Amino acid sequence: MDVKNAFLHGELEEEVFMRLPPGHPQSHEPDLMCRLHKSIYGLKQSPRAWYAKLSSVLTTVGFKRSNADSSLFVRTGTAGKLVVLVYVDDLIITGDNIDEITKLKHSLQQRFAIKDLGILRYFLGIEMATSPKGFFLSQRKYVLDLLKEANMSDAKPVNTPLDTKLKLSLEGQPLPNISYYQRLVGKLIYLTITRPDIAYSVSIASQFMHFPTMEHFNLVKRLLRYLKGSIGRGIIMKKNESTEITGYCDADWAGNSIDRKSTTGYCTFVGGNLVTWKSKKQAVVARSSTEVEYRAMASTACELIWLKGLLCDLGVSTTQSMSLFCDNQATIHIASNPVFHERTKHIEVDCHYVRAQVQSQVIKTHFVKRYDQLADLFTKPLASPQFQRLLGKLGSINLLDPA
Template identity: 45%
Template sequence: MEQPPCFIDSDFPHHVCRLKRALYGLKQAPRAWFQRLSTFLISLDFVCSKSDPSLFVYNKDNNLIYLLVYVDHVIVIGNNETLINTFTSCLNTEFKLKDLGPLSYFLGIEVLHSSAGFFLSQTKYAYDILARADHLDSKPVATPLSSTDYFSTPGTPFHDPTLYQSLVGALQYFTITRPDLSYAVNQASQFLHNPTTSHFQLVKRILRYVKGTLSYGLTFSSPTNTTLVGYSYADWARCIETRRSTYGYSVYLGGNLVSWSAKKQPTMSRSSCESEYRALANTAVEIVWLSNLLKELHALPATKPTLLCDNKSAFFLSQNPVAHKRAKHIDIDCHFIRELISDGGLQKKYVQTKLQVADTFTKSLPRPLFEHFRNLLRVEPPPIRLKGGNRG
């Protein structure tokens, strides 16, 4: 820690202070706090997850407690209310806590409970974004981007790059509960350093879509099964300037969307088969990670994970162990999907393009198709809960 301004020792101006206690606001404080908390939890027989270091799991005599940490915010979930109360009391003796009761609001995410499950949204957060951009009175649109909208480099530089960066950064966090915005926000994020006026106009369109779907969010219901299913898709050479492909995936657990992504591939693909094959490999990595996480949560489904793809060439390439000439240049790390399939750790199936949910993460779609996939992603308005009154 450097010597504070105006308190520098004239005899030893280049000496530093020795840190004896982590002070709030210092770079070392979060690490010191997490070390202190994790040491205490481990002493209570919690196990730190290898898949997610912020997750701690307690499992003893069929009693489960999940504890999720974000800096000094903690979520505690379990199947034994008495044990949870005992644990929180023990935690309160070690640290000064403020119990906020049942989970309803966490880091800008609103949680609405119902008999069927729960609903996640960021309505207040979205309202703040619109207020910051002065778009509370804007006219709503049906899709984030039209099928003809495209982010390109040429154009007049935007006069306020900080505003552009601030809005796009806020929208990135908003996609936590709004996967329908993933592709549009991903496109806008590629021009944070040199935004143009046309880029800002497209961001304003995204905000107009947010205005019309302000209360939308993710619906999670009690699953009838716990099958892990992943959809993988890539749009070959989508970027006109770099000719790199855009790929996306969506992973469902028991019919509930739990993971998704929309990204541009870092390398150029020579064929649609190659771009789809690379997308399959990335989706398989996510499925393997989720499987490991579910195993640590003691909730791993008995059935094998399923990977769905609509490209028959990539489907064949992932199953055929023979090296083809057109696949020689593909990175070795992409071929591990063959081992997963041959070892029985992953099963792969063909899906029709019209049912390929991940398509919405690779391009701008017409309104009917966009709304169809949005429903499949389970992005919906909040559930209506009516309370009847007493009649006199």
């Protein structure tokens, strides 16, 4: 559902004054001002005022706001369960009772000027195809528009987003149009919502937003050539009865040749379906591969705890321990060892956090061979066979692929 003129519904708590608008009978008098009782477009307070108004309306009809995600509202009752997800003025409504959904729509239409867009098929550039077996998320039209804007609709496709022998530096010919580079990378960042295959390459390109060179622009062009050959790729989520939460974490020690910082990569699954992933450069330089892996493990543990809280708010609670897979034996031993080693004191906070989750049996750590480490995709460039193999295991498929 789409709310028309959403910000005009928000009620201001602060005192906000504005000059009289042009055309007002007294606009020529400089000392007269308007005090706003409701928000208008252009005010910094408008998004917060609209969210407060909408959340109060949903609360009055029995919804509770999720602790894990403030944009998620859930109502559980004898008639069934209703879930509302809010993104500014766009609402997704779902549940297990059609009559309750219809009543909620009617209730919202009485309070706001709101348009019913029907079954969810396209939302914020994300296309969704549904079937009894599950659903498929992609951004096909978004990719086509991006290639058209970059004048690369007829580019020659490549099999991988990055060259395995990639070596970047800060030297080189400066790019004359920095804003063009920043705009392209910004759109690529949004594309990672349904494309885990480009998460690492986009994170590399985004590190040079302040001063890109032609070398960095060529990296973005190769990424666009890869998108040309995989326009229909997206995430498939299959319907099943499992609610098991698992995660894979990996790190590339000192992989950045410029500042020797490492890259954290992780991905999480619910019921065997990929739900979240991340590729991010670590903030500090690590002194050992174990330290790097442990920082990655701590980040993944936080994501798993958040996912468990989110599912609990949705009414899906489980007492089963969450599995965390890592390809570093030393890191797994530190997580279960109650004695701190002298060389691990500088990562003591991460050690304490992960160990607390392991000892309380919220998380169980498991060793996985490097060849089967799914998070390897988010930490380094891979050759085409391994790249395609891991994508298949992540549930990323190309519907337009003839095979």
